[in-house]
Amino acid sequence: MAMDDRKFRILQAIIDDYILTAEPVGSRTISKKYDMGLSSATIRNEMSDLEELGYLDQPHVSAGRVPSAKAYRLYVDQLLEQGTLRNLDEETVRAHFTGRAHQMEDIIDQAAQVLSTMTNYLAVVLPPSGRPPVIRNIQLVPVATGSALVVIVTDTGIVRDTVIRYNGQLSSDTLYAISQALTQELSGKTLPEALEVLPEVSRRVGDNADLLRSLSGFLGERKEKGRKPHVAVGGTSRMLTLPEYSDMERVRNLLSLVEARDRLASIVRQNGNVQFTVRIGPESGIPEMENCSIVTATYSTYSGQQGTIGVIGPTRMQYQKVISVLSSMGQQLTELFGHEDGHAGPGDSSDERRHS
Amino acid sequence: MAMDDRKFRILQAIIDDYILTAEPVGSRTISKKYDMGLSSATIRNEMSDLEELGYLDQPHVSAGRVPSAKAYRLYVDQLLEQGTLRNLDEETVRAHFTGRAHQMEDIIDQAAQVLSTMTNYLAVVLPPSGRPPVIRNIQLVPVATGSALVVIVTDTGIVRDTVIRYNGQLSSDTLYAISQALTQELSGKTLPEALEVLPEVSRRVGDNADLLRSLSGFLGERKEKGRKPHVAVGGTSRMLTLPEYSDMERVRNLLSLVEARDRLASIVRQNGNVQFTVRIGPESGIPEMENCSIVTATYSTYSGQQGTIGVIGPTRMQYQKVISVLSSMGQQLTELFGHEDGHAGPGDSSDERRHS
DNA sequence: GTTAGCACTCAATCAAGGTGAGTGCTAACT
């Protein structure tokens, strides 16, 4: 016995209904609500077949049927194939996501916010990452006697800054001179490379050994740990309204996942070059995500770095909606970061980008 | 009838027991577990009095008694008076809170983490704020053609940065010259003040009207919205293990509060100059916090700015522990920020501070 | 003033029975 067209249509109806209600679906419901022109008995036979084929599960004998992960997989694959769903939410996303902010973090926060309100699920947005950033400019700004702010502008537009301290006093002009020297020597290099050549540079620049040692220490630390990236999350509380989270155990699971940002990031992060990933239930291989689906998309920056945006929800997720919204958001982030200044947002207050 | 010493001791026992078990406390429990040398009947009489005095509530007639907000208030006041509890957790806090980080945000994140693990409640840490920061130094760092990073170093050590764009090309040296001029003119001023005099400065500096307009726009925006401060939160998932959060409704309340960081901040933020605040249940005046207590403490920076750290938990909170931990943490943050560089953490890798 | 004793209350627990949604199977129908 194989999957024929009628079986598929019935399966689809079951999935649709289950996504809507979160209740096991009975044969009578399908026969009546989705008029297939078939009696419940016939549906019943087909459902029995579908169960045998592994597309349906039965919580217990006198309950309706529930779609299996395999069913969702089929459903989603079919959705993606026909590809009609894209861009349905394009405009709504544009309307809510202004991207009008100066800091990268604000932007991804806002993106997560929009994603979660539009989908009603948990949204995660990871900042761009990828190949190591290349130094463009180093600037030392006097803060107080004996301390300076190090600003490193990289090609990704991400600015890393910290205060270092040194002995003695250096004038603003001296610091500028050192900055220029450092920029000269180090621009075009990645952070680890810069760290390597720093001693040599230090010799050449000469008499500020102390300051350069501090700088070196800072770079070294950064190399090891990296700045832990800011992971934006939205919609946690919204998830709790879903019936699947009336179970405390699951809520706790979800919450501790959300709290462990780095773990969350590693779960969501998408490798490879596909535009989309849909991982349904156990496909993710993550034990506590058995009942969740993870849909991710990517966006990219002008410098070729890649970021991930993702939505986590129950397996009975509104896949069409989620995929459509993610797709639009991915596109818009790509647009937003697709410009030379790297940092986001129209610094001037022009409104062009929305229509470009 | 008034509160006498015996009544007080009984009340204390009830509170202690309720804090421990979260179950209504019966007369027999008090008589046996806390040997008062009194029979349950006597305790019962006293409890009846205590109820009449408003210190105890009875969920229903055949249940034990539960301390009222008034009881906790008395209990806490008494704790604070005797003041013996301070510094009990000093060492543990020191051990877990290294404060070893370059970014302010990392530090307050870590502080929230430590607070929540040590108390098992929800911890909130607000960055220092207070009088408006005064500009010390302005620096424009070239990022790409037509765009520059604005770094403003303020006396609070907090660095605000953003990329602005302008027409045309300016060399690194030109930008430096402008930076110097701006620093000259604007240092010592607050942001709003700077915004006011900027047009004038613009005239004097001359031919870079476009850039200065961008800068002015940026400052104006900042003035309005301010950079939304980073509010660190820790221990959300830990709260769910408490029996009072087996109710979904409450969990949702808590969660949406945690998600609305600004609201959370306004709840926790402590005004006035007291070292401590303990708000018990309805005292906070916040409807959804009726069953919660909020304990806050402050820390301050060398520049006189003040930050708040707080713990939110059920009214039957372990007040002693919480107060002690908050106290130690506040002290340590004050120490940490009590130095000229404002930005935190030993930039060098010396270990001195832990013993200073 | 303290305590033992007793009647009383009431949430919580559990078993028993009823209900209804849903199934699987069979036999009749097209």
Place this chain on the structure above:
DNA sequence: AGTTAGCACTCACCTTGATTGAGTGCTAAC
């Protein structure tokens, strides 16, 4: 051969009622 009506069966869920036990308030004796 596919479809459908009918029927027996299953089982989660709800209701009901009885039981239990923690806890109280009151009274009378110490």
